[in-house]
Amino acid sequence: MKPSIPKGTRDFLPQQVNRRNYIFDIIRRVFIKYGYQAIETPVMENLSTLTGKYGEEGDRLLFKVLNNGDFLNKADEAALRERDSTKLIPSISKRGLRYDLTVPFARFVVMYQNDLAFPFKRYQIQPVWRADRPQKGRYQEFYQCDVDVVGSESLSYEAELVQIYDEVFAQLGIKTVIRINNRKILAGIAEVAGIPEQLVDMTVAIDKLDKIGIEGVRKELTERGIGAPAIATIEKILAIQTLPELEQALAASPTGLLGVTEIAAVMNYLEGYQLTNTLHFDITLARGLSYYTGCIFEVNVDTTAHPDVKMGSIGGGGRYADLTSVFGMRDMPGVGVSFGAERIYDVLEELQLFPAQDAAALQVLFIAFDAASHRYAFRCLNQLRAAGINADLYPDPVKLKKQMKYADDRQVPYVIIIGDQEMNTGQLSFKTMANGEQEQLTMAEIIARF
């Protein structure tokens, strides 16, 4: 049997693990510095926790885990007779793999509400699973990096999340545009245009402005049954550049005005703060149809700085009015963003922004000629490791060529060769692989090089 792994899943080789950890470590360190705390939830959740939270498609894309033991014993007989797979599931499967980190977080907040200090600031970096059709860049198992604060409506957190995005991408070396908008402004536009009940249609259409242009948006709005006067109002507002102008235009909508005030408050918190990335108020930003109620965010690679990178958003999020009511706990507003770690990986690779020297890589390989020098090398090895240097010894004193090939394969920058002369003099042959230069150095001198 030729071994393989399920389609849509991946193995990670050492370099990939190290590079992924490079990204996660930067994100994690920033989260911690900003006072966020890590939680972890189990890979399997009760299906009752997951089902119905992601819409019909989500329910279909959930991976369900078969009950153990004689599961058919308790299977729904009617469903079996009718060969109805969907109807059969609840009776043969109690657990599923988590589909995102938000529903588990909501479940967690409800379960531990008496143990947590609110506002509760948490981050979570864990894999999730979706039975989506696999394709380039889309996997059935992938990591999500979420950071949220729940239990407060303070807009200082919106400002903080902008700072977090800014700092993470600055550290990664990717120039981005952080776009911000507010759902209340979108609601306000719909109100002022006289089509409050067509908010979703309007939002879906104007979300596409950067892709299909204003002509395209006009066409789509028309197709969605929005009348010409309303479209004219919408177009006029979309052209607005400043918050005071927007305030004027939305004067008739208290909700819209509140949205403008919220954006202004966030900007005010950030006044005088030196952002490395571009923060852009983008009135067309909609963030799909999800549950956001206030400020929304989306991060894209700055195509001015990186013109060759073609990539969708590498981050996004926003404020929601209620995280936990689906689990029976009211009034848990929050705001959070996520990082698209898989896409960030691709961007860093394309821009060759991963550090050349990998902190987890082997730094020194010892090579010996015979049993005696191999024993000697084993002791030298301990001294390097005691000094905190990632070091190794080829396990047998075989032909030099074979050992040097291993050094090449491991991409080790330095090799120490031990033979009779080295043992007698204590001067070891220290070879720099990049230029082939060989020096005679004592152990102490070698350690001092690192």
Add this chain to the structure above:
Amino acid sequence: MKPSIPKGTRDFLPQQVNRRNYIFDIIRRVFIKYGYQAIETPVMENLSTLTGKYGEEGDRLLFKVLNNGDFLNKADEAALRERDSTKLIPSISKRGLRYDLTVPFARFVVMYQNDLAFPFKRYQIQPVWRADRPQKGRYQEFYQCDVDVVGSESLSYEAELVQIYDEVFAQLGIKTVIRINNRKILAGIAEVAGIPEQLVDMTVAIDKLDKIGIEGVRKELTERGIGAPAIATIEKILAIQTLPELEQALAASPTGLLGVTEIAAVMNYLEGYQLTNTLHFDITLARGLSYYTGCIFEVNVDTTAHPDVKMGSIGGGGRYADLTSVFGMRDMPGVGVSFGAERIYDVLEELQLFPAQDAAALQVLFIAFDAASHRYAFRCLNQLRAAGINADLYPDPVKLKKQMKYADDRQVPYVIIIGDQEMNTGQLSFKTMANGEQEQLTMAEIIARF
């Protein structure tokens, strides 16, 4: 609905995550220093990879993932008619959750054999799943920490793994006894006792020596049909204290002698190496019935140093002749050990050995009295964070008491209180929570404190 998680799984709260990471980080750093490389494999493996690798009980304890879509459409009709759950599985489930890290590693080595440099030294710290009956200390989802080197028979790796155990437990502050034995010695004893075909019976019995005493072992050997003369020979050998004596006693068994030579070679590599823990050659050590063929290891808490800790082994492993032949790749010998991270956690907790100061914890909380001082605090906050200090600001200028309670709940060691006076003078009120002491300091002075 009262939310819950599947039995046998766990959520981890921030302190638990941080403490688990404390353990994993120490283990990981040692692995890396010794030249081991991280790999990661998917949570789901093809059931064809997993089935038949862990015996009948293992097959039963595998979590199987239901095929997506209309899985009944391709279900085995005969199995359905007969209501035969086991027989039905292959037709409705293609994937399962990994049961350990060894089979995925073997699968990985076969799949990437042309991309890997041998000897391949890998470590892997990932969760695994078993549908075992949950009980205290036994979970359905738990982490394994494995380190292995494959593609070499060099006994220097056995010595290295002893060093790794020694260094990890030294760093964790747990005194342990690292026991070592060799399966070839056990085979040799059975040969010399004239019962080579009863090796397994003998091994199972003498493995219990420390629990049931020599009387108990004698009884069990008898019950397992081993004759009195053989038992006498076995007892005599078990009483041996030194390798030269053992060599004499096993003179008639080439296999047994090879086992002694291997142990001696490992000891020779470690000669002059300063171990912090106790290394103990234990002729009764058997490591169950698993696939080990050479040296075997087991680590226990040193009950002399920690008399109150009652805990089974917190690590174990050994050498195996062939990792990958089950996947059609021959001659891949290796040696590896694992760390019982869940049990190590419990030991550290019981001995109160976790560091008092958590590196991921919040260090400073700002507290403000009104909107103006809140804005001022938000700017000060940035300066602390820019200096790499984990800092936060209570999100609203509510009553002091409420903010101080939050500071207590977050167990933050320092609070900075900002009011009118502080804004005017630039001297901030810096409060040490441990003693309630309050000082007036500038931002620069505060930063210099960390």
